[in-house]
Amino acid sequence: MMRLVRRQIPIGVVIVTSVIVMSDYFFKITGTGPLVTMLTNWGIILTAFTLGFGAINLFYLHTRHIRRRTSGQWFFSIWLLLMVVVFAGTGILTGATSSTYTWLYNSSYFALSATVYSSLGFYMTSGIYRSLRARNIEALLLLITGTIAVMRNAPALAVAAPILIDMDKWLSEFVVTSAQRGIMIGAALGAIALGIRTLTGRETGFLGRLTEAEREG
Amino acid sequence: MSVQLYPGRIFALGMLMSLTALIILYMELSKKTLPEFRKLAGLDALPEMMGRAAEMNRPVHFTTGLGELTGTVAPQLVAGLAVLGHVSELAARVGVKLVYTVYQAQVIPLATELMRQAYVKEGKADAFKPEEQIVYMSGEQFAYASAVQGFAERERPAANIMIGPFYAESMLFAETFFRIGAIQLAGTARGYQIPFFAVVCDYLLIAEEIYAAGAYLSKDPIQVGSIRGQDIGKIIALVLMLAGVITTAAGMTVIADLLKM
Numbered sequence A: 001m002m003r004l005v006r007r008q009i010p011i012g013v014v015i016v017t018s019v020i021v022m023s024d025y026f027f028k029i030t031g032t033g034p035l036v037t038m039l040t041n042w043g044i045i046l047t048a049f050t051l052g053f054g055a056i057n058l059f060y061l062h063t064r065h066i067r068r069r070t071s072g073q074w075f076f077s078i079w080l081l082l083m084v085v086v087f088a089g090t091g092i093l094t095g096a097t098s099s100t101y102t103w104l105y106n107s108s109y110f111a112l113s114a115t116v117y118s119s120l121g122f123y124m125t126s127g128i129y130r131s132l133r134a135r136n137i138e139a140l141l142l143l144i145t146g147t148i149a150v151m152r153n154a155p156a157l158a159v160a161a162p163i164l165i166d167m168d169k170w171l172s173e174f175v176v177t178s179a180q181r182g183i184m185i186g187a188a189l190g191a192i193a194l195g196i197r198t199l200t201g202r203e204t205g206f207l208g209r210l211t212e213a214e215r216e217g
Numbered sequence B: 001m002s003v004q005l006y007p008g009r010i011f012a013l014g015m016l017m018s019l020t021a022l023i024i025l026y027m028e029l030s031k032k033t034l035p036e037f038r039k040l041a042g043l044d045a046l047p048e049m050m051g052r053a054a055e056m057n058r059p060v061h062f063t064t065g066l067g068e069l070t071g072t073v074a075p076q077l078v079a080g081l082a083v084l085g086h087v088s089e090l091a092a093r094v095g096v097k098l099v100y101t102v103y104q105a106q107v108i109p110l111a112t113e114l115m116r117q118a119y120v121k122e123g124k125a126d127a128f129k130p131e132e133q134i135v136y137m138s139g140e141q142f143a144y145a146s147a148v149q150g151f152a153e154r155e156r157p158a159a160n161i162m163i164g165p166f167y168a169e170s171m172l173f174a175e176t177f178f179r180i181g182a183i184q185l186a187g188t189a190r191g192y193q194i195p196f197f198a199v200v201c202d203y204l205l206i207a208e209e210i211y212a213a214g215a216y217l218s219k220d221p222i223q224v225g226s227i228r229g230q231d232i233g234k235i236i237a238l239v240l241m242l243a244g245v246i247t248t249a250a251g252m253t254v255i256a257d258l259l260k261m
Helices: A002-026 A033-068 A074-094 A099-131 A137-152 A155-160 A163-199 A212-216 B010-029 B046-056 B074-094 B105-121 B141-155 B169-179 B194-200 B208-218 B221-249 B254-260
Strands: A027-029 B003-005 B060-063 B098-102 B134-136 B159-163 B183-188 B203-206
Touching: A002 A027, A002 A033, A002 A163, A033 A074, A033 B105, A033 B134, A074 A099, A099 A137, A099 B141, A099 B169, A099 B194, A137 A155, A137 A163, A155 A163, A163 B010, A163 B074, A163 B208, A163 B221, B010 B221, B010 B254, B046 B060, B046 B074, B046 B159, B046 B183, B060 B074, B060 B141, B074 B098, B074 B105, B074 B159, B074 B183, B074 B208, B098 B105, B098 B141, B105 B134, B141 B169, B159 B169, B169 B183, B169 B194, B183 B194, B183 B208, B194 B203, B203 B208, B208 B221, B221 B254
Parallel strands: B060 B098, B060 B159, B098 B134, B159 B183, B183 B203
Antiparallel strands: A027 B003
16 A cells, blocks of 8 residues: 555656646647646646745744854844845735835845855866866867867957967867757656656656665565 | 647657657656666765875865756756755765855755755764755855855865756856866756866766756666667657758748747
8 A cells, every 4th residue: 555655656656647748749739738737737837836845845944043142143044034034025025026025136136146156266276277277188178178168258369370270260169069958868868768667657756765675676 | 618729839748748748758667677877977086086085184165156946047956956865875874074155045945855855864863964965055146256256265175066057157266176186077957167167077968968967876677768769869859850850941831830820
């Protein structure tokens, strides 16, 4: 019974919904349109419902930090919970598209988000600094191509040595693009294989590992 | 009820059906002879990472990036969850605290069940504390990134495992965990983020390797067989590409027309 509830029913649901949604992509079948729309809507409703889990998880964790006065954390937890209440309250009272909510969002989260994004430049610089060392052939190739790309993007150097522009263009259009396409094809085939394993009920990693008894069938 | 095939998707359907047939065939064949599997250093290093965390008495951090269950990145999240299941078993076995930071709340019930099963399997059901180990951070990209960075600085995990779809936050994570001295395994099928992980992380799973992770870790011959079918698919893609290059150079559009069918 446990096996039926934990494994077979979830796998059965995955198989049925996958076949319906996939058929809708390839075939125009009269009458299936509303069914696919309904399944998609179920997905949206379930996603919205699980946000409640997130909120509970967040409140549980951070109230505990506050209660325990966790070092270096509790005052951030107070601030976080306060902001959750302020944002949720404003959204409920004025609507998520109101000017008040938009102002609140743009003045706080949007600005902070842009700040974190721009800090990426420093992280990239430190990462590149460490990686551009010719320790082996691969690192040497990375060093050479990286140096060409950096020099080409420095306007003064690109003007002084226009060949850098051609070299960078060649590297981007041929070497990088072909490698990226190889990776993309491999990834797409991998995703298809994962889908087929899931459809045939063999890939159950997302439900927990198979036990020996289950593996035997 | 009428059934009509959409034009422009005939070739894609044909390829999908052929690949499905191939993969199922190799899954059946592998029941008789187990195919050889290329070693994936990153996945083989998982016990070492757990051992290190146990020795240092520090937690292990796991993330599936900005993965969600609906949308094009869902397979990457599913692949990440398969690794999470295995890592949870290892963590339970050696008594290491595993913390899974969540971006999409919809993953919480799935991850809770997955991790609980892993702990139960290891006979350590009581050691699993979902409220401490599955932490919802935020559903906003950079709020999530900042929260994970904050977690890294405060808790200083001994190991960091990142499997799933990553975007601009990849470098923020990789560099922060590098700075605190965590051993790192990263895997993503997002081409633009692979180079960032490659230069910073100790171990890397490139694109298709993350999808194979579940099969690799399960040691299930049938799952491993499907990887061989996938490799045959790669050979077909290569042959089609070569044929496309040759026919196009010869002024023929046969392959291009076939793909447009």
